[in-house]
Amino acid sequence: MSRASYRKFPLRVCRRTALSPGFVRITLHGESVAGMATYAPDQRVKLFFPLADGTLPALPDGDDWYAAxxxxxxxxxxxxxxYTIRALRAAQREVDVDFVLHGDGGPASAWAMRAGIGDGLVMLAPDAGFDGTPDGFEWRPPSGLRRVLLIGDETAVPAIAGILEHLADTPEPPRVVALLEVPRATDRLDLRAPASAALHWLPRDGAPHGARLQAALHRLMPAHHATDAEAARLEIDLDSEILWERSAAGDHGFHAWIACESAAAMAMRRHLIGALDIDRRAVACMGYWRLGRALD
Ligand SMILES: Cc1cc2nc3c(=O)[nH]c(=O)nc-3n(C[C@H](O)[C@H](O)[C@H](O)COP(=O)(O)OP(=O)(O)OC[C@H]3O[C@@H](n4cnc5c(N)ncnc54)[C@H](O)[C@@H]3O)c2cc1C
Incomplete structure (x- = not known):
């Protein structure tokens, strides 16, 4: 039988590191992490949290795990x-996940607020033994990349931090602009990035989610013309669908990677494609969460 690309990893908290008032890094340990893989800085994983009584029932595995x-x-x-794998140290059997602490309103944030050493969860993550085409990430910049625009709110800061580190290690990095919206000025993190990168931290300070990102994008790249009808046709109903638009290979030179609250992400995609005529294949745009709803 061929191996599934993702498999379950039972893990326990071995360290908590406060990064800022709004972010905590939780380091998870498990012997099986020796067989975990990560393929890109925005590698996504599924985390399964204990029930209210603290137990974690047996979970399904295999390619059809979701239906089960x-x-x-x-x-x-x-x-x-x-969530995003922020760092994997397979030799030490450790994996880091950076959690946004947005309060008690969701099981993940509530767990991260209280998780102590030894607490358990299960991660569904890439299996290093899988020999098919790796998946579960959207950072797929084209070759010949000259300009990169990274846009994210706090839920995408872990992925953007990884992308910036990756670009910093590239011999001739492209020009990078990153727009990062975070709850407060004190949530600004110290990220390693190419020397020429322009990082714009945008404290929300109570403004609507994504509003600071949209304003910053409009200042950085003002509209050429009113949004055209073709871009409006690309829009989806965010109450019944998840915004997930992959980029595609091509000789674009420019690459945009956007991940934040879904309505804000869709508005910024509309601006880039509909009012600036950017090739939609050069734009990866993901709704990482939806205000007022839980996505699982
Ligand atoms: C590919 C991908 C990677 C992600 N990586 C990370 C990551 O590394 N770190 C991280 O913290 N998040 C990450 N997220 C976002 C995370 O999955 C969501 O924020 C998720 O909803 C949190 O679950 P919860 O149980 O805390 O809240 P839920 O039960 O899902 O939601 C409860 C309520 O809280 C609201 N809510 C959800 N998230 C937030 C938020 N951040 N701020 C304010 N209100 C919120 C919802 O709209 C809902 O009303 C990622 C999402 C995706 C799709």
Whole structure:
């Protein structure tokens, strides 16, 4: 039988590192991490959190795990949320996940606020033994990249931090502009980036989610003309669908990677494609979360 690309890793908290008032890095340990892989700085994983009584029921595995998970009775189905591998140290059996602390309103944030050494969860992550085409990431810049625009709110800061580190290690990095919206000025993190990169930290300070990002994008790249009808046709109903637009290979030179609250992400995609005539294949645009809803 061929191996699935992702598999379950039972993990325990071995370290908590406060990065800022709004971010905590949780380092997870497990013997099986020796067989975990990560392929890109925005590698996504699924985390399964314990039920209210602290137990974590057996979870389905294999390629059809999602259908089996959805079929579990609600009372014993553990909450599942999507996160980013911030760093993997397979030799030390450790993996870091940076959690945004947005309060008690969701199981993931509530868990991260309280998680102590020894607490357990299960991560569904890439299996290093898989020999097919790796997947589960959207950082796929074209060759001949000259200009990069990274846009994200705090949920995408872990991925953008990894992308900037990757670019910093590139011999001739492209010109990079990053727009990073965070809850408060004190959530600004010290990131390693190419020397020429321009990082714009945008404290939200109570403004609507994504508003500071949109204003910064409009200042950086003012519209050429009113949004055209073709861009409007690309829009989706965010209440019934998840915004997930991959970029595609091509000789674009310019590459945009956007991940934040879904409505804000869609508005910025509209601006780039519909009012600036940027080739949509040069834009990866992901709704990482949806205001007022839980996405699993
Ligand atoms: C590919 C991918 C990678 C991601 N990587 C990370 C990561 O590395 N770190 C990280 O912290 N998040 C990350 N996220 C976002 C994370 O999955 C969501 O924020 C998720 O909703 C958190 O789950 P929860 O249980 O805390 O809240 P939920 O139960 O999902 O939501 C409860 C309520 O809180 C709201 N809410 C959810 N997230 C936020 C937020 N950040 N701020 C304010 N309100 C919110 C929802 O709209 C809802 O009303 C990623 C998402 C995707 C799709």
């Amino acid at each position: 998970y959805r079929a579990m009775p609600a009372a014993i189905r553990p909450p599942m949320r999507t």
